[in-house]
Amino acid sequence: MSTDDLAAPAALAPHLGTVLDALAAGAATRNGPLPAGGPAAVAEALGRVLADTGGADPLRTLTTALAAHSVDPLHPDCAAHLHCPPLAVAVAADLAASAVNASLDSWDQAPAAIEIENDVLRSLAGLVGYGPRAAGVLTTGGTESNLMGLLLARDSAPDHHRATRTAVFASTAAHFSVARNASLLGLPPAAVHLVPTDDRHRMDPAALHAALRAHRARTPAGEGAGPSVVVATAGTTDLGAVDPLRALAETAHAHGASLHVDAAYGGGALFSERLRPLLDGLPLADTIALDLHKLGWQPVPAGVFLARDAARFDPLEARVAYLNAQDDEDEGYLSPLGRSLRTTRRADAFKLAVTLRALGRDGLGRLVDRCHDLARHAAARIAATPGLELTAEPVLTTVVFRCTDPRLDASATDEANARARRALLAAGRAVVGRTELGPGPGAIRLKLTLLNPHTTEERLDALVDAVAAAGREAAAEVVPATAGTA
């Protein structure tokens, strides 16, 4: 094979064989979900491979190194982030998208991919409960979908001056990208109003009502008023908390605000008969973010942005002579250029179209339920394990907890948990998550995010035991330090 072969099927075949061999060979060098030795060891090993720029088969060499030195989401002891093991059928479909290399910015680069994306969006709009006026677009993920939600809210203003006065209301537990996106959109820091949560980390509708009322009182109506948008969260990253969507929608709309729902994580509950009731009220949202690369088992990216009414996209419409001339569109050569912030855009919907047919909603629902079961199992095990403290019962598929030791104060407990997690990483033993609940000493928690439906209760028990052991070792390291500084 020649190095400059193009991606025709016959030319691809030998390269794909190389990749499969190398992925297996690389993974076989690990004893756990990641290589042992921590960042320095990974950097040194990769550095050696990358420095050899004259090798005969860089695809094999680099793929082996990638697999050997990655954190493997297929490994049962990889349970830190919303970082799923992808389905084989979805990865294969993604290969087809790469080989065909369609770009959805014009019809004449993507006739089939555009039809397929529209079909997937219709399915997902139906899944969330939207009617026939809905529209959407594939995105790189929740962050971009949330950006689009804020952007289209901002640009629903009748003029630039009022758009600059957009007010955003999100709970203190909302994703960090809400504030980051508001800044990207040019809104001042004071544009983001943090709404208090209840004791289960859900936005409090009464608090939202108060915040919206206070904002209106500060802002004279009429020419100067900007749009208000409420960002609700269906599935916070840490605790999986789902805001009360119906009540928030009613509150927002009563105040003339629109509602964007960040369902990047919790949207997966739509596939599950058991969890779906958590999302009651979702169809009342003006716009929604979903991420099928979380509870959807897609390779990244499989973000989705949906609007209840296609007219929401009007401010994004673009007419570009080289992409979508009016007379070509009149003849049916339509493109979704006016749906996306990007121009060139690959056919990420293709893997979703295949997955939705291969597994069906029910098949995906079974995977969601299995991960929910695993989370409940892990929570029970944690609650029953001395030296571990469960923070809250799981809502979706995350379990938040920490290691405790009666000899440690709040700061030392934080230090012990952070150390325990790093020790598991450095040993190549396990990848568990870490977060902070609120400010100040004692806030650090560990987290299991269960996205591998094929793991077993026995593996999970062993993982919990390993974390507890690491916690005990870390506590023993921290105790003398605390004593010394007390």
Place this chain on the structure above:
Amino acid sequence: MSTDDLAAPAALAPHLGTVLDALAAGAATRNGPLPAGGPAAVAEALGRVLADTGGADPLRTLTTALAAHSVDPLHPDCAAHLHCPPLAVAVAADLAASAVNASLDSWDQAPAAIEIENDVLRSLAGLVGYGPRAAGVLTTGGTESNLMGLLLARDSAPDHHRATRTAVFASTAAHFSVARNASLLGLPPAAVHLVPTDDRHRMDPAALHAALRAHRARTPAGEGAGPSVVVATAGTTDLGAVDPLRALAETAHAHGASLHVDAAYGGGALFSERLRPLLDGLPLADTIALDLHKLGWQPVPAGVFLARDAARFDPLEARVAYLNAQDDEDEGYLSPLGRSLRTTRRADAFKLAVTLRALGRDGLGRLVDRCHDLARHAAARIAATPGLELTAEPVLTTVVFRCTDPRLDASATDEANARARRALLAAGRAVVGRTELGPGPGAIRLKLTLLNPHTTEERLDALVDAVAAAGREAAAEVVPATAGTA
């Protein structure tokens, strides 16, 4: 195989075989670079396939349909857009990235992918002529890279008020995403200043000087002044025009403005000894956009954003408890979270790392030169073909021209060219581009974008002849209509 198999190599193998078979079977149903029949035929055929949600092997069925009804960038008669046929080795590497499913927002989701991205960025920073202080990030493409250029210019302001006063200077030939991105960033329409071009569609440094001076005269210096950023284009989408980067950099910097270079297309000239001199002055840019999914033969996306000084990224730095806690970073667990607008982000650098080693800069340079040769050949053929009018000599790999007929006025000539292009599409015969040079009647042009280095001069001659024939037929259709309405 089970539908919910995860993407381990053994589970992937049969699915990949299905994909290769189906890609070949689908392509074999076409007689040209796209299916005949236009949008209605594609919609009908896809609609039939998509309506059958109970099929036994959706991966095979949908992949066959995708290949059958796509515009095939590997076909020599697909020559419309900066929509390249990807290298087999790059598509295979992309499969590895999908299977491993690393996400670059935290170390513990991507230890190897982060090292590999850093290595690729160092290589590309060296390629553009940047020194060791450079930094960068992979993006979804030129539009996102150009957004980052404007964002980091805006947020170099010391406060929000001054950031809202950012002024953008771009030529009338700059990509449409410059104005779109400025709007996304919350800048008013008047923030974008269009700078006139010379007779070869390049930004005129004297005109830029005048525009910057006029802006300063309107804007008192001191507390109220916002940052100014000049967006130069290295390779316009249509004519491949490359702005005089050195002169523009000197002009911009003399006025205290920064320089962002949109080299999404022309950056490929860096691989070519012959074309590289066009980019003289590129290392003087503060930030640069490259797209290796154009003259780099990568599957989408392979966008790159580079900054001459890593400090340019400071406004984007983010500290997020669940992703990059300070004490973890102190222990070496570093991530590029603060480089990207996204959170979850796949390892798009991996295919670049493999490609840069498999082909080398020289290998990519040979492909660039070959496409440049093909463009010059096509231009000569067009100039020698009656009924075709060459608009300009090619600079990079595009050839802009139109069909002419002495019986047609400017508007009718536009109509005939638009019809000729659609006729070639509807027949499934060829995919050629279309654009407009300036406003008003007579602006429409056709375009060949030559990105397939494996096509031949003979195939290209036949393509030019087919366009000329389509132009004659369209002219014959338009003539009576013109006569009737005159």
